[in-house]
Amino acid sequence: MGNKQTIFTAQQLDAYQDCTYFTRKEILRLFYRYRDLAPQLVPLDYTNHPDVKLPYELIGSMPELKDNPFRQRIAEVFSEDGEGNMTLDDFLDMFSVLSEMAPRDLKAYYAFKIYDFNNDDFICKSDLEKTLNKLTRNELTEDEVRMVCEKVIDEADLDNDGRLSLEDFQHMIVRAPDFLSTFHIRI
Amino acid sequence: MEAHESVDFKRLMSEESTVSTLSSDSCEYYQTEIFDLLPSIQASRPEQNRHDFSEETNQGGREAREKSGQLSRGPRDKTSMQPLRNLPMCIQGKKGAKERRKLEINDINFWESWRKTQSTNRKRVREQIKEALSGLVPWRQTLRTIEGKFGVGVKSYFVFLRYLIYLNLLHCVLIGGFIVGPSIFYRTDEYEPLMFKDSDSALDFFLGTGYVNRSLVFYGFYTQGSLDLKCLNIPLLYLAGIFSIIFLSLILVVRRTTVGYKHTWMLGKRYSMNVSYKIFCGWDFTIQDPTAAALKHGFIRNDLKLFLEEQSFSLRAAQRTLGEKVRLYLLRIVLNLITLSLLGGAFYLIYFATQTSLKKENSGHHWLVSLLLQYFPPITITFVNLVLPHIFRKISSFEDYSFTMQVNATLLRSIFLKLASLGIYLFFVFTTTEQDAKCKENQFGREMYKLSIFNFLATFFSVFFFNYPRKLVQETYPRSSLARISGKQRFLIPFNVLDLVYSQTVSWVGVYYCPLLPVIGIVSLVVTFYVKKFNVMRCCVPEQRMFRGSSSSVLFHFMLLLGLFMCAATLGFNHYPLQSTEGRNASSCGPFRNEQTMFTVTGGCVKSLPSPAQTTIRYLTSEAFALPLILAEIILLTSYVSRRRANQRAIERLKDMLVMSSSDKRFLVKQHATMLRQRNKHH
Numbered sequence: 112m113g114n115k116q117t118i119f120t121a122q123q124l125d126a127y128q129d130c131t132y133f134t135r136k137e138i139l140r141l142f143y144r145y146r147d148l149a150p151q152l153v154p155l156d157y158t159n160h161p162d163v164k165l166p167y168e169l170i171g172s173m174p175e176l177k178d179n180p181f182r183q184r185i186a187e188v189f190s191e192d193g194e195g196n197m198t199l200d201d202f203l204d205m206f207s208v209l210s211e212m213a214p215r216d217l218k219a220y221y222a223f224k225i226y227d228f229n230n231d232d233f234i235c236k237s238d239l240e241k242t243l244n245k246l247t248r249n250e251l252t253e254d255e256v257r258m259v260c261e262k263v264i265d266e267a268d269l270d271n272d273g274r275l276s277l278e279d280f281q282h283m284i285v286r287a288p289d290f291l292s293t294f295h296i297r298i
Numbered sequence: 299m300e301a302h303e304s305v306d307f308k309r310l311m312s313e314e315s316t317v318s319t320l321s322s323d324s325c326e327y328y329q330t331e332i333f334d335l336l337p338s339i340q341a342s343r344p345e346q347n348r349h350d351f352s353e354e355t356n357q358g359g360r361e362a363r364e365k366s367g368q369l370s371r372g373p374r375d376k377t378s379m380q381p382l383r384n385l386p387m388c389i390q391g392k393k394g395a396k397e398r399r400k401l402e403i404n405d406i407n408f409w410e411s412w413r414k415t416q417s418t419n420r421k422r423v424r425e426q427i428k429e430a431l432s433g434l435v436p437w438r439q440t441l442r443t444i445e446g447k448f449g450v451g452v453k454s455y456f457v458f459l460r461y462l463i464y465l466n467l468l469h470c471v472l473i474g475g476f477i478v479g480p481s482i483f484y485r486t487d488e489y490e491p492l493m494f495k496d497s498d499s500a501l502d503f504f505l506g507t508g509y510v511n512r513s514l515v516f517y518g519f520y521t522q523g524s525l526d527l528k529c530l531n532i533p534l535l536y537l538a539g540i541f542s543i544i545f546l547s548l549i550l551v552v553r554r555t556t557v558g559y560k561h562t563w564m565l566g567k568r569y570s571m572n573v574s575y576k577i578f579c580g581w582d583f584t585i586q587d588p589t590a591a592a593l594k595h596g597f598i599r600n601d602l603k604l605f606l607e608e609q610s611f612s613l614r615a616a617q618r619t620l621g622e623k624v625r626l627y628l629l630r631i632v633l634n635l636i637t638l639s640l641l642g643g644a645f646y647l648i649y650f651a652t653q654t655s656l657k658k659e660n661s662g663h664h665w666l667v668s669l670l671l672q673y674f675p676p677i678t679i680t681f682v683n684l685v686l687p688h689i690f691r692k693i694s695s696f697e698d699y700s701f702t703m704q705v706n707a708t709l710l711r712s713i714f715l716k717l718a719s720l721g722i723y724l725f726f727v728f729t730t731t732e733q734d735a736k737c738k739e740n741q742f743g744r745e746m747y748k749l750s751i752f753n754f755l756a757t758f759f760s761v762f763f764f765n766y767p768r769k770l771v772q773e774t775y776p777r778s779s780l781a782r783i784s785g786k787q788r789f790l791i792p793f794n795v796l797d798l799v800y801s802q803t804v805s806w807v808g809v810y811y812c813p814l815l816p817v818i819g820i821v822s823l824v825v826t827f828y829v830k831k832f833n834v835m836r837c838c839v840p841e842q843r844m845f846r847g848s849s850s851s852v853l854f855h856f857m858l859l860l861g862l863f864m865c866a867a868t869l870g871f872n873h874y875p876l877q878s879t880e881g882r883n884a885s886s887c888g889p890f891r892n893e894q895t896m897f898t899v900t901g902g903c904v905k906s907l908p909s910p911a912q913t914t915i916r917y918l919t920s921e922a923f924a925l926p927l928i929l930a931e932i933i934l935l936t937s938y939v940s941r942r943r944a945n946q947r948a949i950e951r952l953k954d955m956l957v958m959s960s961s962d963k964r965f966l967v968k969q970h971a972t973m974l975r976q977r978n979k980h981h
Contacts, residue, residue, distance in 0.1 A: 204389050251602065
């Protein structure tokens with residue numbers, strides 16, 4: 112496969128290949144997807160590391176993400192500034208972790224961060240309530256939401272501090288039979 | 299020491315853990331300096347290491363590592379071993395880590411680096427091969443669409459169907475290799491049976507007589523042939539083929555059964571994580587369609603509502619008064635008696651049908667009547683199997699069980715119905731075949747063949763002549779009384795899976811007498827896939843109550859295993875010389891003609907082996923070996939059971955320890971904060 116592309120240097124492509132789960136072809140394809148979101152902002156030449164950030168609105172309108180109730184959290188978790196505005200690095204990182212080849216532990220780590228709405232490294236009851244409301248589009252009553260959150264904390268909280276730490280979450284999710292198949296985005 | 303309210307290490311109740319903001323007490327806990335320095339908190343923040351890494355690339359590896367080494371030794375050791383992409387940090391961090399590793403390994407020789415690149419290339423090639431192979435798996439796109447529109451339960455039905463197709467393909471390969479191949483190759487009286495005779499007709503395909511009777515579909519076709527070595531002859535190969543099919547099916551089914559259940563069995567109900575899985579793994583991130591997303595939201599909501607309903611149901615059940623309980627149990631006993639009588643009636647019907655069909659006077663009728671008479675038992679069995687499960691479903695709705703219990707109770711009764719009807723049918727066929735029939739095995743194979751074909755036809759026609767018209771009626775006359783009575787059609791997963799399992803059981807039971815039954819199985823399964831897909835996509839609406847698959851899967855796999863057992867029992871029953879059938883042991887057709895039985899053939903092979911092997915085999919099959927074997931198995935099982943119990947106790951102790959150390963930590967942090975505050979106050 113010849114190096115006919117002029118977007119990245121060979122070292123850059125190598126570095127991306129090492130840091131993500133994508134092959135060279137896929138990285139280039141993802142770059143074109145990134146560029147298609149805003150062709151006027153994204154240059155065709157990344158060899159001099161331009162500092163380009165796409166705003167969250169463009170990312171959130173991608174067909175792979177627009178129906179996902181957690182798209183804002185996903186963008187926030189993977190973006191450098193925590194606001195959802197993503198550079199190409201963040202973009203590649205996001206789809207790499209969400210691809211089929213990422214291992215379970217890595218996905219569990221990022222899933223934890225996605226569900227941790229207030230970014231305090233713990234999934235507390237309010238995080239759970241927000242997750243539940245996003246999942247059911249606010250169609251459950253408050254009582255029902257409360258009961259479900261209690262049950263979750265009861266099931267998964269191992270060290271009994273009333274919230275889920277990363278270890279609790281990983282311990283629980285590692286045995287979930289369909290976590291790998293649901294927590295993945297095809298692009 | 300300051301007076302503290304005693305730390306309560308019972309699980310927090312809902313009143314204590316209020317809405318989003320944490321209580322002031324806890325806020326103080328999380329904002330203390332020492333909290334940030336705790337090793338467990340440091341370990342869960344690897345992106346702090348990112349900054350350390352990018353600094354190190356400027357400074358060089360060693361000193362920075364030592365600086366932060368004390369506090370975060372744990373994750374650092376882990377991160378230095380793993381491949382870069384598995385590190386939970388952003389790309390900048392990974393690039394920094396890569397630079398750091400490069401500095402570490404710049405004195406690795408050429409050989410090592412070449413080997414590393416080779417192994418990464420091999421990993422990439424393997425991934426690509428896996429990707430290509432998974433692209434070859436049939437119907438992936440269809441299954442994805444079905445899952446998007448109807449949920450995971452319906453998709454699992456189709457996945458199970460595909461699995462059965464693979465199983466039948468394996469059977470076909472084995473039969474081709476062991477039975478059909480050598481038989482055709484070493485045949486002495488070449489193609490004489492396969493010529494069309496005058497008495498053949500198109501009906502033979504449905505009845506299994508005439509041309510089909512003589513062809514390789516049935517047992518009678520296979521002869522001794524010219525392959526006549528002591529340990530490699532057609533009868534032995536035939537036996538080997540059938541036994542390998544049964545054995546492999548057993549292994550595959552057991553493996554499939556245990557794959558998902560290890561954890562549930564090991565940990566028991568207390569640690570089931572159902573609701574957590576529903577919330578954290580509930581949303582399918584691959585959904586890209588707004589209607590599919592809306593459906594998924596609906597599914598999740600209904601699933602959670604079902605869970606809450608079950609909670610309230612168990613609460614209600616626990617609060618039943620004695621009078622209510624007595625009345626409920628009486629009702630259940632009455633309903634079970636009704637079920638038993640229905641089952642008895644069904645069995646009598648089958649007996650009647652078998653007797654009618656096997657009577658000798660059937661030959662003088664018009665061809666349609668004789669066709670119907672021949673198919674009378676399969677028709678009855680299929681009719682009974684279609685109607686009674688729905689009646690059972692209605693009955694179980696009166697018994698005041700929770701929803702999953704209802705489904706399982708219906709399933710248990712239906713499984714019993716299907717297996718028992720099949721068993722009774724087999725029994726009657728065995729005992730009422732005439733004494734002087736030319737080839738009993740062919741007759742038996744014929745019955746299984748008819749059963750298979752009729753099952754397939756019933757599925758096919760029921761969709762096109764019942765489900766589809768019903769849907770048309772619903773659409774064109776939605777207010778008519780007919781449409782209102784029948785209601786919207788739903789794809790009932792348990793009954794459909796049960797049908798699949800039943801047809802697979804028939805295939806297993808009949809494979810000895812009709813070796814091409816797996817081929818028929820594959821064809822019918824493939825057509826069933828498309829027919830059911832049509833049924834689901836065009837005629838059904840998504841089921842509102844989610845089918846909780848896990849507990850019912852146990853029942854389905856149990857039925858598969860029972861089917862295998864029934865197959866083995868049929869073979870044993872047929873081959874073991876019974877007192878009453880002493881005279882008719884010699885069969886006049888098939889590979890075991892000429893006074894041979896299974897035992898003589900295997901005996902002949904064993905005798906031809908060298909003498910040490912003979913003595914070993916004789917020892918292995920004697921009773922003197924069976925008894926120590928059973929004892930050893932019992933001892934092994936007991937050790938496993940006690941190990942499991944010890945593991946469970948260890949898990950309980952560890953969980954308690956975890957709770958205790960967590961409360962210790964909280965207590966100590968609070969103490970430390972209080973003491974700091976006091977010290978600052980004094981200064």
